Amino acid sequence: MSLLEVNKLNIGFQGGDGLMNVVTDLSFDIEEGKAVALVGESGCGKSVTALSIMRLLICPPAHMEAESILFEGKDIQQIPERHMWKLRGNDISMIFQEPMTSLNPVTTIGKQLTETIRQHTGCSKKEALAKAEDMLREVGIPEPKQRLREYPHQMSGGMRQRVMIAMALSCDPKLLIADEPTTALDVTIQDQILELIADACRRRKMALLLITHNMGIVAEAADEVMVMYAGQIVEKASVQEIFDTPMHPYTNGMLRAIPGTAHTGEEFYVIRGRVPSPLFFSKACRFAPRCDHACERCHKEAPQLQDIGGGHYIRCWNPIKGGNANE
Numbered sequence: 671m672s673l674l675e676v677n678k679l680n681i682g683f684q685g686g687d688g689l690m691n692v693v694t695d696l697s698f699d700i701e702e703g704k705a706v707a708l709v710g711e712s713g714c715g716k717s718v719t720a721l722s723i724m725r726l727l728i729c730p731p732a733h734m735e736a737e738s739i740l741f742e743g744k745d746i747q748q749i750p751e752r753h754m755w756k757l758r759g760n761d762i763s764m765i766f767q768e769p770m771t772s773l774n775p776v777t778t779i780g781k782q783l784t785e786t787i788r789q790h791t792g793c794s795k796k797e798a799l800a801k802a803e804d805m806l807r808e809v810g811i812p813e814p815k816q817r818l819r820e821y822p823h824q825m826s827g828g829m830r831q832r833v834m835i836a837m838a839l840s841c842d843p844k845l846l847i848a849d850e851p852t853t854a855l856d857v858t859i860q861d862q863i864l865e866l867i868a869d870a871c872r873r874r875k876m877a878l879l880l881i882t883h884n885m886g887i888v889a890e891a892a893d894e895v896m897v898m899y900a901g902q903i904v905e906k907a908s909v910q911e912i913f914d915t916p917m918h919p920y921t922n923g924m925l926r927a928i929p930g931t932a933h934t935g936e937e938f939y940v941i942r943g944r945v946p947s948p949l950f951f952s953k954a955c956r957f958a959p960r961c962d963h964a965c966e967r968c969h970k971e972a973p974q975l976q977d978i979g980g981g982h983y984i985r986c987w988n989p990i991k992g993g994n995a996n997e
């Protein structure tokens with residue numbers, strides 16, 4: 671049984687012209703202890719997908735429906751809110767892009783951490799304090815005792831993100847959702863934070879859904895990659911398959927766009943055009959206006975996600991043969 675199984679998730683927003691569909695028929699699953707990356711350009715629907723799994727999407731204006739969203743076999747759509755509150759934190763934790771939006775600026779790090787720990791574990795103040803100190807140590811924060819007395823603004827962005835990771839890990843969740851956890855940080859810190867998240871997940875045998883627009887960071891952190899474009903998964907495979915034989919022109923373009931990689935041998939590649947607004951999603955292939963491989967059929971008929979074997983799925987009429995990222 672998968673830890674998380676999302677079946678036919680559709681998300682839309684109510685606007686003046688009716689319901690604007692932003693995520694279409696999304697299905698995927700995450701096995702216990704596995705790290706899965708959800709990759710795609712800005713606006714493709716990554717965050718709303720994560721929020722809908724946590725049931726944090728505000729409906730309305732959002733409208734969400736799914737055949738099922740099973741966590742350990744239970745459909746989270748059917749779970750009463752008071753139980754959902756327990757599930758968030760105890761079983762599923764989330765780290766957001768900007769730690770300042772999740773940390774309370776007028777409360778010390780220690781108070782915020784111990785309150786979270788106590789709410790979810792019911793332990794004593796003293797035990798929570800000891801655990802908070804251990805957690806800061808685990809995420810590489812020096813002098814944790816002293817740091818617990820500090821306020822968020824007294825810390826650097828990297829340190830604050832470490833605190834958020836400590837908070838997310840403190841209740842030993844089974845699934846960690848990290849939504850662009852490194853984009854607000856200095857490039858030199860990004861790798862350290864990513865490594866910290868990936869290591870913590872491996873050590874604790876915790877599953878990870880890593881959301882990012884940066885294909886460059888998934889190789890070290892994920893077992894499996896889902897490439898999302900305009901609200902749909904266009905390619906899904908093991909990290910090795912995706913990097914060795916990317917078959918969808920969009921995946922291919924994303925890999926070529928990783929600056930200075932040995933993979934491409936090129937300086938820099940930019941996928942022409944932009945992600946369309948959901949108001950203008952094509953009824954045929956949504957990537958067709960930007961695709962160098964498009965044929966007549968691509969502009970007329972929508973390709974479906976096909977299982978091509980070995981856990982590799984692709985949504986394309988003209989997959990790139992041999993998956994050569996330099997094509």
Ligand SMILES: Nc1ncnc2c1ncn2[C@@H]1O[C@H](COP(=O)(O)OP(=O)(O)OP(=O)(O)O)[C@@H](O)[C@H]1O
Nearest residue numbers: 683692711712713714715716717718719731883948
């Ligand atoms: N509250 C909202 N009201 C209307 N539209 C929204 C709302 N939130 C998100 N959207 C739209 O839903 C689509 C998906 O948004 P989402 O935030 O999931 O993108 P994303 O892939 O996470 O992008 P980014 O990489 O920039 O974080 C976008 O077109 C966005 O404009």
Ligand code: SF4
Nearest residue numbers: 955958961968986987
């Ligand atoms: S279906 Fe056609 S347009 Fe769409 S990605 Fe494949 S080749 Fe390109």
Ligand SMILES: [Mg+2]
Nearest residue numbers: 716717718849
């Ligand atoms: Mg987002």
